[in-house]
Amino acid sequence: MAACSPMVLPTASRGDLLDEAARRLRRAGVEGPRLQAELLLGHVLGCDRLRLLTTDRQPVQAQAAANVESLVRRRVEGEPLQYLTGVQEFRSREFHVDPRVLIPRPETEDAVEACRELALGPSARIADVGTGSGCIAISLALETTGAQIVGLDLSAEALQVAEANARRLAPDAGIEWLQGDLLQPLDSARPPLDLIVSNPPYVTASEHRGLAPEVRDHEPREALVSGATGLEVIHRLVDAAPRYLVPGGALVLEIGLGQWSAVRQMIRSSLSYTEPAARPDFQGIPRIVTCRTRSPRP
Numbered sequence: 001m002a003a004c005s006p007m008v009l010p011t012a013s014r015g016d017l018l019d020e021a022a023r024r025l026r027r028a029g030v031e032g033p034r035l036q037a038e039l040l041l042g043h044v045l046g047c048d049r050l051r052l053l054t055t056d057r058q059p060v061q062a063q064a065a066a067n068v069e070s071l072v073r074r075r076v077e078g079e080p081l082q083y084l085t086g087v088q089e090f091r092s093r094e095f096h097v098d099p100r101v102l103i104p105r106p107e108t109e110d111a112v113e114a115c116r117e118l119a120l121g122p123s124a125r126i127a128d129v130g131t132g133s134g135c136i137a138i139s140l141a142l143e144t145t146g147a148q149i150v151g152l153d154l155s156a157e158a159l160q161v162a163e164a165n166a167r168r169l170a171p172d173a174g175i176e177w178l179q180g181d182l183l184q185p186l187d188s189a190r191p192p193l194d195l196i197v198s199n200p201p202y203v204t205a206s207e208h209r210g211l212a213p214e215v216r217d218h219e220p221r222e223a224l225v226s227g228a229t230g231l232e233v234i235h236r237l238v239d240a241a242p243r244y245l246v247p248g249g250a251l252v253l254e255i256g257l258g259q260w261s262a263v264r265q266m267i268r269s270s271l272s273y274t275e276p277a278a279r280p281d282f283q284g285i286p287r288i289v290t291c292r293t294r295s296p297r298p
């Protein structure tokens with residue numbers, strides 16, 4: 001009697017499979033093909049890159065090889081690596097992601113940093129608008145003390161991902177998750193917030209058509225597109241936020257390339273805020289905007 005079914009017969013070694021996967025990804029023009037091959041293989045075999053590289057002569061079972069083959073094919077066809085492996089690191093934590101949510105970007109880590117720099121007191125009330133995977137809300141829960149955090153999103157599906165991430169990463173944080181348009185789910189009986197943070201959709205419909213197919217065809221359109229100018233959601237948020245903030249409360253917003261001067265003007269002309277400041281990303285692009293609501297005149 002055969003020891004294994006044909007599906008689990010040994011085939012090539014890990015090293016061979018890795019070389020072949022990297023070759024196919026390179027040929028398809030995928031950036032960093034070797035690293036991506038290692039991550040896909042490591043995902044299928046359930047081991048990290050170091051272990052993979054130190055066990056490269058080990059044979060791979062046929063079923064695992066077929067799984068790698070299928071993931072490499074999907075990657076070559078343009079599916080983002082993170083949807084294939086199901087994870088994206090954000091502030092050194094692994095967030096689960098799938099096509100229900102935007103893949104968190106490194107620039108957004110600075111929004112969390114900007115919030116931390118506000119040095120809000122313990123038990124600060126914070127809302128993360130357009131929470132997606134929950135990366136901002138959960139990071140703040142883990143990097144502040146005693147904050148009361150609510151994550152909001154128009155997408156009920158995105159909130160399922162955020163809630164699952166919170167159960168895994170911050171089970172004791174008591175983050176509340178609410179579905180609806182911007183801040184509307186917060187009822188008027190709630191105490192006002194100390195901080196509203198958001199990485200809102202800020203891409204125009206025509207910019208969206210020109211995005212890399214990997215982003216355009218796979219990440220949720222409603223997470224990216226705001227309207228004809230790209231500023232529509234930011235504008236509604238800047239308008240609404242003062243009604244939900246304490247005097248002196250902070251608004252922290254991620255914005256897109258080339259939007260700083262329009263957003264600064266928008267904030268100035270609302271007359272509800274102090275002078276906004278923008279922090280540049282690693283490419284020098286003004287990316288994270290911070291301002292505070294004015295305190296009432298004595």
Ligand SMILES: C[S@@+](CC[C@H](N)C(=O)[O-])C[C@H]1O[C@@H](n2cnc3c(N)ncnc32)[C@H](O)[C@@H]1O
Pocket residue numbers: 101102103104105108129130131132133134135136152153154155158180181182199200201202222223224233
């Ligand atoms: C750019 S993604 C940001 C996701 C996550 N915060 C991050 O930084 O990775 C924008 C998110 O806003 C949500 N969204 C879009 N329009 C919204 C609205 N009107 N009200 C609430 N959420 C909205 C989308 O579903 C999406 O999850």
